[in-house]
Amino acid sequence: MSVRKQEVPPRPLRVGDLVAAYSRGLGEWTVAQIVRLDADSQTAAVLELDWSGSEPSCVADLGDVAPLRLTHHSWNGALSFCNHTWVLPRSHKVVGAMPLFHDEPANCWASGWNLGDQLARQRRWNSGVRGDPVVAWKAAYTGETVNEFLSQSTAPRSEVTQLTIRDIDSLDCAQLVQRFPRLAWLHLQGRLGLLSAAGELNRLVSLQGIRIIDLFGMTREDRLQPQCVAKLESVDLYSIPAEYASAMHSVWRPEIPAGTYVSILRARKPEWVEENRSNPLREWDGREQISATTYKRAVAQYKTTRNAILQVFVAEPADIQLTRAEEIGRAYGEAFNRLDRRSVFIETVEREELFAALDHIVNEAEARYGPGLEGARDSLISGVEFVRDW
16 A cells, blocks of 8 residues: 655645754854745755844844855855755754745755755855864764774763764774764764664764664664654664664654654665675665666676686686686676666666676685785686676
């Protein structure tokens, strides 16, 4: 049975409304106008205004306001105008309404509201500052560097409110919370990595937004609880354990009318994680232009190629290895020629990923049999290049 789309935003919102929000970049409140609402895409076209100041309670507190025009970098006077999800974040409020400053459709889309960011950049530009400032409240790490930092005996970084960690193989959330206790925005991206003690994230009482991608180990008991993280206004989860996804969906979907955006996609069963941990093409699963059948055939061909290359270094003498590697490369290229002819799907990104998959195979072979296989790598690539149509 199809799910009926909402006809109006979950939080009351109308065309012409002025929305106010506090901007960390400005250190003040700012405002924007709702120009359009689209029920099909469930988006709001939002026009930022050139205003900041103390928290307003009504339109009269704003005085004279005008749309924000951007001249920084290469904007050339364009309006700061963009489509956002129409879930009005719980930290934002409607202070009244005014006649529309602009009524054309917006032609850009943003993943978060982030009101005030463009105004802060414009004001820096107007003052002669051409680069973005380094701010103490933002921090970014790789999984390796953050684990090294967490292992040290240092004071908590309480000034950090926005944290991004990529390429995570494993991460202890208890240590993370202890070292970064005042996080408002947390972005964690793994490589089918493991999050332990994920329930400890409930101690982040200032948390407003969380994004978790390609990380596992979380259970139903680790779900974030509204009574613990009462300010949470964005839950963005992609490729996470099915049990955790179900629990988070159950808890946070009722919070959407209060101003929490919820997107939970690609809930994974444990067997999928085990099967795909060493699969460099796993990101193709569910990609828009790649059907399930094409994905399965692509993975099967990758596995065939991997097994053939590893077998070469087990069974073939050194003087035969380069020739066999080139033959295997040709077979790989021809197989994906056939797949692409059936349903054109290999574009620039997919082409790079197919070559990266071959690198993955050779790197695995070097880890098993020792370094010095660059000749085999070159022969493998040469075979692909000789025949590929993609």
